[in-house]
Amino acid sequence: MVWKKVTEKNTIAANSGKEFDVDGKKIAIFNQDGYHALDGICVHQDNPIAAGKLDGDIVECPSHFWHYNIKTGELQDYLKGVKLQTYTVEERNDGIYIDL
Numbered sequence: 001m002v003w004k005k006v007t008e009k010n011t012i013a014a015n016s017g018k019e020f021d022v023d024g025k026k027i028a029i030f031n032q033d034g035y036h037a038l039d040g041i042c043v044h045q046d047n048p049i050a051a052g053k054l055d056g057d058i059v060e061c062p063s064h065f066w067h068y069n070i071k072t073g074e075l076q077d078y079l080k081g082v083k084l085q086t087y088t089v090e091e092r093n094d095g096i097y098i099d100l
């Protein structure tokens, strides 16, 4: 358990996501009903998901429209039992941190 500061506060607009490079990993953080962090690369063809359209807890990969739950990382279509890793997020006074 290693907390890493990812960004300053107020850098991720409400109801949207942003990709960050954290220790060489692409992490997507969504600001939707709190902050949610998960691996930012789609399992389909390794494209980034952070800019995908959000509908409630579900983000749609912009490339070919696979869907993931941003709170659990679970893929919603095509393949059962596939999950992106999720990370605990904390908003602190000096920024947004995730537990890598």
Ligand code: FES
Pocket: 042, 043, 044, 045, 046, 047, 061, 062, 063, 064, 065, 066
């Ligand atoms: S890369 Fe995400 S759906 Fe194809």
